Amino acid sequence: MKKLPPRVLLSSYQPWATMDRDAQEEALNSLYFKHKGIYFDARNTSPEVIDDIEHMEIRDDDVFLVTYPKSGTIWTQQILSLIFNEGHRNGTEQVETIERVPWIEYNVMNMDFKSRPSPRLFSSHLPYYLMPRGLKYRMGKILYVCRNPKDVMVSYYHFIRMIPYLKYTIDWETLFEVFLSGRVTGGSWFDHVRGWYTHKEDFNILIVTYEEMKKDLRSAVKKICKFMGVNLDEKAIDTVVERATFKNMKHDPLANYESIPSDLLDKTKGHFLRKGTVGDWKSIMTVAQSEKVDEIYKEKMGDLPINFLSDLNEENAS
Numbered sequence: 001m002k003k004l005p006p007r008v009l010l011s012s013y014q015p016w017a018t019m020d021r022d023a024q025e026e027a028l029n030s031l032y033f034k035h036k037g038i039y040f041d042a043r044n045t046s047p048e049v050i051d052d053i054e055h056m057e058i059r060d061d062d063v064f065l066v067t068y069p070k071s072g073t074i075w076t077q078q079i080l081s082l083i084f085n086e087g088h089r090n091g092t093e094q095v096e097t098i099e100r101v102p103w104i105e106y107n108v109m110n111m112d113f114k115s116r117p118s119p120r121l122f123s124s125h126l127p128y129y130l131m132p133r134g135l136k137y138r139m140g141k142i143l144y145v146c147r148n149p150k151d152v153m154v155s156y157y158h159f160i161r162m163i164p165y166l167k168y169t170i171d172w173e174t175l176f177e178v179f180l181s182g183r184v185t186g187g188s189w190f191d192h193v194r195g196w197y198t199h200k201e202d203f204n205i206l207i208v209t210y211e212e213m214k215k216d217l218r219s220a221v222k223k224i225c226k227f228m229g230v231n232l233d234e235k236a237i238d239t240v241v242e243r244a245t246f247k248n249m250k251h252d253p254l255a256n257y258e259s260i261p262s263d264l265l266d267k268t269k270g271h272f273l274r275k276g277t278v279g280d281w282k283s284i285m286t287v288a289q290s291e292k293v294d295e296i297y298k299e300k301m302g303d304l305p306i307n308f309l310s311d312l313n314e315e316n317a318s
């Protein structure tokens with residue numbers, strides 16, 4: 001594992017609003033580093049690791065699950081793991097999904113990717129231009145899962161409060177601005193989604209939204225199986241759908257990420273599987289904030305034929 005960059009940690013918890021600009025800068029710098037246009041979690045990766053990824057050797061049957069953070073990654077890890085592993089479906093193997101579908105840029109378990117048997121499953125939050133070069137020659141398969149930006153932002157807000165090495169308390173108003181400025185892991189949501197969407201022809205890719213999975217999980221699972229070229233009978237599909245529901249995943253130790261060490265995530269403050277709904281943004285976002293997101297969405301994404309439901313009862317994009 002490459003040496004990670006040094007981090008500056010602030011000594012005590014401090015409300016964000018009481019910090020001066022320098023202290024705020026220092027706090028953000030302690031969490032993230034900027035590399036090739038986007039921000040990365042400084043604790044779990046380094047610029048060298050990111051640079052090496054471009055040269056990663058790709059096999060034709062590799063599968064990459066790519067997401068902007070908080071868009072349904074661990075949900076889809078569970079779905080892929082169940083689709084590809086009979087031993088996961090029938091309960092004869094007890095392997096956590098983080099190990100089945102590891103992150104390429106956050107290789108926290110220090111895995112040797114080269115020795116993994118095919119088909120290899122990977123996860124990533126990378127933008128399209130930092131992915132392994134082989135994928136750009138349409139080798140391997142990419143499943144890109146995206147979620148409406150308002151729910152992503154709210155999910156992010158709750159998640160960031162679970163980070164124990166975040167030595168300040170960030171309020172919702174600040175997170176809202178920081179998120180829109182793209183100064184979070186994954187960079188700007190708009191750039192990430194737009195980048196992948198407008199470069200989809202360069203890759204062998206299936207794009208699925210969190211909301212469509214939420215609306216009809218069974219159809220989404222079938223669509224993913226078809227794209228992956230995996231033939232599962234109806235009983236096996238039933239198992240995948242059943243095991244991937246929010247309710248069941250929440251209590252599934254192989255899939256709920258509760259085993260993440262407490263120095264990385266403080267589970268007394270929340271859980272990876274938090275609400276798992278569409279429209280939770282309404283619980284915290286003001287009308288003015290929602291309108292601001294709509295305005296930026298229109299400006300940056302308005303020309304794309306991609307629809308994000310921000311409420312399952314709505315038919316229009318947010």
Ligand code: PPS
Pocket residue numbers: 067068069070071072073074075151154155156158159244245246247249272273274275276277280
């Ligand atoms: S991360 O940290 O980037 O890996 O987070 P990620 O897994 O992408 O996103 C976490 C959100 O996904 C929700 N989730 C689910 N929703 C519906 N069904 C299932 N099975 C499911 N599993 C995870 C999880 O609850 C987070 O969303 P919020 O809105 O915070 O609940």
